[in-house]
Amino acid sequence: MGISALFIACSCFLLYTGESAETPCPFVMTPSRVVVQYGHAFTVNCTSTTDEVEGMGWESNYKGTGLIYSPHVQLNIEKVDSFDIASQCYINLKNSPQCTAFLPIIVYKIPDSVLIVSENQPIEEQQDFEMQCNVSNVAPVNSTVVTWYLGDTRIKREMLTSGVSQKPSTQSSVIKITADKDAHRKKLMCEAKFDFGPAGPHLLPIRSPPVDLHVLYKPFFKEPKVERVEVPANGKITLNCTAQGNPTPNYHWQVPKPTGQKVGHQPILDLQGPFPGTYNCTTSNSQGSSVKQFVLTDAPRDYTVLATVLGILAALGFLLLISGPFIVTKDGTFSLNKGGYSKGQPSQPICCWVYLVSGDGCSLSLKPSRVVVGFGEAVSVSCEATRPVRVLGWESAIGPSHTQQEQSVQWKVDSLIDWIEEPICYGVFHTAPRQCEEKLNLVLYKIPDSVSIRPVDHTGPMVEAKKYQLLCEVQNIAPVQYLTLKWYRGDAMVHNHSFSDLTSSSPVQVSSILEIFPSRAENGASYRCVAELELGPEGPQQPPSVTSDSLNVSVQFPPTFIGSETEVVELISGAEIVLNCTALGHPSPVYSWQSPSPMQLTGDEAILISSTLVPGAYICTASNSLGKKTKNFTVKAKTKGV
The missing domain is CATH 2.60.40.10 (Immunoglobulins)
Structure with missing residues (x-):
């Protein structure tokens, strides 16, 4: 030694x-x-x-x-x-x-260095990747905290551990990140700092050199993906299809055939028209493509002069109506006499009537009006006009369509995978209101990739009546506002968590925490959580759900006796006496006995059976790592004659 x-x-x-x-x-x-x-x-x-x-x-x-x-x-x-x-x-x-x-x-000992070991970059959007922060030759490890930053935001804090050794060693903190386009070109950094408690000392952290993240993502538009544009009288207009993406996007334009407009491969298209119709701009890179639509319509005509003329005619007609009918003679002269004309010939009256036509209101009907579709599934919706229409169509990044002959048009996609898709049916009519639209209530859903359950900051058995937290994590589910997380202990639901206050339409990661105070009756109980999408009557009849694996809870508690903690036993000469000290406990109790005679062998079993016990007090102690309990037995000789 x-x-x-x-x-x-x-x-x-x-x-x-x-x-x-x-x-x-x-x-x-x-x-x-x-x-x-x-x-x-x-x-x-x-x-x-x-x-x-x-x-x-x-x-x-x-x-x-x-x-x-x-x-x-x-x-x-x-x-x-x-x-x-x-x-x-x-x-x-x-x-x-x-x-x-x-x-x-x-x-x-201050670490020799703090460095980030990164995976190969660039990283594709929505790809999970790991970064490792190596803290070299630091002591004591158990007082070292590693903090991760993405830009100016702290994203993880972890206390390093290395057993009981106080000597310097090299330790690592690993962070798992899901790549997002917002993280592109942001700086990732980690720092190591000693935490010696409130009394200190409080030393400055040691920071790693920053790592620039490079995320590959498909093009997206900051402006709406569908724009309706009125062509001015001079026919000059500029369409801006600029998108953001990594790598830098390419552009391709599709224009109505009658225009004959020459287009290039730039995001800006200058037109000299007017050329009403639908212009599609497709922007793409190695990660995918996005489509933006420009729906060009003629600017409404100025009917001020016509309205003025019609107003004057209407006023004159009203005056003539109350003054009497006009009589128009064959030679073109007028007379207020009902029965004559200037040359003595009978007159033939000709009556003049004025009609004003008003619009019927915008009448578009979507069938069905609400659609619930799973990620990657097909979808089809019909838009019908209930009055004569000049142009009827769908504004959509995927599957746009229009018609100039029919009273209905269909929006159809074989595999819907666009999370920001908002199809709109539009109509351009012959009468006022000349333009109107109906937005489709579309719900695109995706069941989670995984649902997992684990304790928070705890491993091993739990102790009776102490507070613990269980964490349920749901990976990549959409739309989250329709999600309900249900907690079960055995077959009984003990809690449910709704996310209706969230509004994201694309897949997200969410979690729920359940606080428990386990009792001894829950030793061996099984917990699980179920992620369920409640999508309404238009959704699947059986709500889609994914269930986590079961988490079995082991609850430790100190020994307790089944019966009384004191017991009196009569001694009959030559007969066996049974002293039962059985106790419940987890871990299983161990037993020790004390007898009134030093020579009396009692052993370490819960039940003492003997025919050689002497009268006196016997003390049994049941103990485990959480406590101990004592039971007292009084053995007395049976009185003769009783």
Whole structure:
């Protein structure tokens, strides 16, 4: 056995046998705790608080002082070159045994480096990737906290662990990230910092060089994917299809055939028309493509002059109506006489009537009006006009269509995978209102990739009546506002969590926490969580759901006796006596017996069966790691004649 191990063993013996285990020693250590950097010095004074002192000293596996006949003793370490320093101050008293107390000493070493080890870049959007932060040659590891930052946002904090060793070692923190286009060109960084508690010291963190993230993502538009544009009278118009993407997107235009307009492969298209119709711009790169639609219509005509003329005619007609009918003669003269004309010929009246036509209102009907479709499934919706229509069509990034002959048009997609798709049916009519639209209520859903359950910051068995948290994580589910997470213990639902306050239409990761205070009756209980999409009457009759694996809970509790904790047993000569000390507990209790006779062998079983017991008190103790319980048996001789 080495000197250090021998010293620690002896020190532990002193702690468990000296008075210091019960009452504080009559001295003060200043400071009462040491946190020192490797290679530096420190000094601690140990000063008696009693006049009954005979001598004091420092015992240490590093540098001690021996016994000093003084009420004051100093531990002076000029240079710390060990990470396992165990030192204790002791005091010899006149009428009491020696008293000792350990000095808490933490020796730390600043890490040689903090570096991020990254996967191959660039990374595709929605791809999971891992980054590793290596903290090299640091001590103590158990006081080292690694914090991750993406841009200015903290995304993870982790306390490193390495068992009981206080010596320097190289440790790592791993973070798992799902690539997102918003993370493109952001800087990822990690830092290592010591956490010595509220008393400190509080040292500055050591930071890694930042890593620039490069995320590949398909093009997307900041502006709406469908734009309706009125062509001005001069026919000049500019269509802007600029998209963001990595790699840089390419562009391709589709224009109505009658225009004959020459188009290139740039995001900006300048037109000299007018050329009403639908213009499709497809932007693409290695990660996918997106389509933007421009629906061009003629600007409404100015009917001010016509309305003025019609108003005047209507006014004149009204005046003529109340003044009497006009009589138009054959030679073109007019007369107010009903029965004559200027040349004496009978007149033939000609009556003039004026009609004004108003619009019928916008009449578009979607069948069905609400659609629930699974990711990658086919979908078809019909749009019908209930009055004569000039142009009827669908504005959509996927499957756009239009017609100039029919009263209905269909939007159809064989495999719907666009999370921001918002199909709109539009109509351009002959009468006012000349334009109107109906937006399709479309719900695109996806069941989660996985549903998992685990305890939060805990491993192993649980202790009765303590608070624990269970975490249920749901990966890539949409739309989250229709999600309900249901918690079950066995077959009984104990909690449900709704996410109706969220609004994302694309897949997201969400979680739910269940707090439990397990009882002994729940030992062996099984917990699980179920992610269920409640999509309404248009959705599947059986709501889509995914269930996590079961989490079996082991609950530990101290021993308790099934019956009374005291029992009186009559002794009949020659007959066997049974003393039953069986207790319930987890871990399973162990038993020990005390008998009134030192020579009486009682063993370590829960049930004591013997015909040789003597009268007296028998004490059974049932114990496990959480506590112990005692049961008392009184064995008395049976009175004769009774």
